[in-house]
Each structure stands twice: as structure tokens, then as C-alpha cells.
Amino acid sequence: MIFRILTLFPERFQPYLSTSIIGRSIRDNKIEVSLINFRDFSNNKHHKVDDTTYGGGPGMVLQCEPLYKAIKSVYTSNSKLIFLTPQGKLFKQSKAWKLTKEKEIILVCGSYEGFDQRIFELFDHETLSIGDYVLTSGELAALVVLDSITRLLDNVLHNPNSLENESFTQGLLEYDQYTKPDDFLNLKVPEVLLSGDHHKIELWRKKNSLINTIKNRPDLLEKAILSISDIELLISYFEEKKNDYE
Secondary structure: OEEEEEEOOHHHOHHHHOOHHHHHHHHOOOOEEEEEEHHHHOOOOOOOOEEEOOOOOOOEEEOHHHHHHHHHHHOOOOEEEEEEEEEEEEOOHHHHHHHOOOOEEEEEEOEOOOEOHHHHHOOOOEEEEOOOOOOOEOHHHHHHHHHHHHOOOOOOOOOHHHHOOOOOOOOOOOOOOOOOOOEEOOEEOOHHHHOOOHHHHHHHHHHHHHHHHHHHOHHHHOOOOOOHHHHHHHHHHHHHHHHHHO
16 A cells, blocks of 8 residues: 655654564565655745635744645646545544545645645545644644554454454443453452463453443443343443442
């Protein structure tokens, strides 16, 4: 898969692109990443790409012309063009899975007060936001999207089975994880995980996943498809909580 990232700050990406899963994926030719500085497409002698907003107001707005030229320089019929902006649709794991089907993704990093609205009318595109907050610029958002898609691609992770039980993959948060030692400062690993009984371990993990979800992200349960056994596990959890208060 090819990623083309349009940014005012390409230097921010280099440390991340050379390390860990992303760096290995690039070296193994699983992905290709190119960085395009859209200052290079400015006609201004100072490579200025922003200006004051019509109608007045604080801050500066990214101009259409340099951004249009930068996008045109890499845009093809195979391109999936995505603008990263707080006004975009919320980026979720399900969207990351859908984007793994693309051949080439162009990520455009917003900055300042955002984009001149007319740039959205010139290309077939999507807008994405990584959360309900505002960043200084879109580079971090681009890295989030790049990372979340890359790790889902075939043969990127050493153990692809690890994707099956991750948070959000099944519509729930993941269960708690433990490793050696089994006793640390008198905090012990749950006995069931040391039992070797795979059926009991699976039940514990499912219940723990449901508990984590209801504690931290109860909104996810509204859309999650729960089996009868899932509902029974939730009932048992609430009964235990009720008994704790009696």
C-alpha cells in the first residue's frame, strides 16, 4: 500500500517512519510512504501557504492554490484522498479495516485555522478526525491513521491472530493482560489464568472484556452484538456487584 502525506512539517515524521512496525513495514516493502511539503507548491517567494480569513477573525487559513497543486502532483484514479480535520467524521477501527482495501491513500494534514472550504469542492475526498479535540496541526492525526491501517495489513504483524481479540475488533474493549512474575508486590495474577483450563480462561477473558467495556466505554455496548452467553456473563457480573453492596 502507498501512503502519500501532504504536510507543512515533513521532519516530524522521520523518527516514527524509521522505527518499530512502520519502519519494518517500509523496509520489507509492505508499505511505501512519501512526504510532500505543500510549501514547495507556493508561488510566494517566502513559500507562504496561509492568509487571513475573509469576514475577519483570528488565525490564518490554508490557501487553495498551493494545496491544490500539491494534491494534483500525486493524485491518480487509484488515490483515496483524506483531509485530516476536527470537522471530519470520527476515525474508528472499522474505518481502518475498510481503508486496508485501498491501493493508495493521500493524507492531507490541516494546520492553522484549517482549509479554505473550496479545496473540498475540487476533489472526491473524505474528512476524518481522530477525536473530539483540537491539535496544533494534522501530523499526529496522519500518523495515527497510518499506523492503525498498516498494522492491519497482511503479514505486517508477526502474529496476525493478535488482531482478533484487540479492543474494538469485536466491538468491545480487550480483556486485562498479565505476564511474569505471577506475584508482584503482593498483586497476583488471577488464578484462572494460571490454571491451564482453556475453557475457563476463555470465559474469564470474555467476562473481563465485557466488564472493561461497561466500566470504561458503555456506549460500545449499544452497538455490540452480544451472544446469550455474553448476556449471562454480564448478569453474573451485576449480581456479584449487587452482593458486594448487601
